[in-house]
Amino acid sequence: MNGKDTRRDYAQELADANVPEHLREWLSDWGVGALVAKLGIVFEELTAERSVATMPVAGNTQVAGILHGGASAALAETLGSFAATLHAGEGRIAMGVDLNATHHRPAASGLVRGVCTALQLGRNLTSHEIVISDSDGRRVCTARITNLLRDL
Numbered sequence: 001m002n003g004k005d006t007r008r009d010y011a012q013e014l015a016d017a018n019v020p021e022h023l024r025e026w027l028s029d030w031g032v033g034a035l036v037a038k039l040g041i042v043f044e045e046l047t048a049e050r051s052v053a054t055m056p057v058a059g060n061t062q063v064a065g066i067l068h069g070g071a072s073a074a075l076a077e078t079l080g081s082f083a084a085t086l087h088a089g090e091g092r093i094a095m096g097v098d099l100n101a102t103h104h105r106p107a108a109s110g111l112v113r114g115v116c117t118a119l120q121l122g123r124n125l126t127s128h129e130i131v132i133s134d135s136d137g138r139r140v141c142t143a144r145i146t147n148l149l150r151d152l
Contacts, residue, residue, distance in 0.1 A: 018043045026090060036078055039071060044113075048087035048126075051079045051116040057107050066106035072141040073101045076130040079116035080145030084126040087118075087149070094126065094147040101143040110135035124149050 010031030014024045017032045023046060032041070039060055045052040053075065060071035077099050084094035112132050119127040125148060132141040 013037055017041060020046055023086075033078075035074055039074060041075060041078055043082075046082060046086065048083050048121060049118045051083045051086075051128075052113065053079055054111045054113050056111055057109050061108075064106075066108050067112060067140065069101065069103050069141075072103065072112070072132050073099060073143065075112070075114045075132060076101055076116070076141070076143035077145055079114050079130050080126075080128040080143075081147060083116050083118065083128055084145075084147035084149065087121050087126055092149055092151055094149055096145055097148045098146040099143065101141055103141050104139050105134075107134040107140045112140055119144070122149075 010028055011024070013031040014027060017036060019027060019032065020043070040056045041053050042055075043051070043053045055071065055075050057067045060068055062068040077096055080099075081094050081096055085092075088094050112134055114130050114132045116128050116130045119129055125146060127144065127146045130143040130145065131139060132143070134140050
């Protein structure tokens with residue numbers, strides 16, 4: 001503390017996650033979150049209606065060497081929560097109130113890609129569906145998230 005600004009500089013974290021330039025100033029106080037960085041999630045597209053990101057399987061596996069279901073759920077929640085936050089707008093925050101995920105097949109290598117599509121964008125609630133596919137385009141997981149939107 002000692003009179004120094006203790007706010008962390010998230011510029012590099014936002015750049016590493018490929019957050020679009022026009023959103024970086026808005027997210028500069030929060031970054032992308034430690035888990036997003038640890039999982040290696042990289043955004044390809046980021047809007048309230050549609051968000052896309054990739055995540056490596058390597059480093060995110062369970063004991064059998066396949067993608068951990070919790071990593072898929074974290075990717076889904078990341079995409080849905082970022083999309084909901086963008087819909088909420090500045091001065092508001094999205095808080096996940098429900099997440100469910102169905103795991104269809106294992107992924108053992110390469111990248112998985114999550115595509116998040118808005119189902120409902122309301123004033124106080126949003127719902128998004130997230131489809132996670134392996135590098136061959138096969139569906140690995142289908143998830144749905146509902147977020148509550150609140151003022152900061």
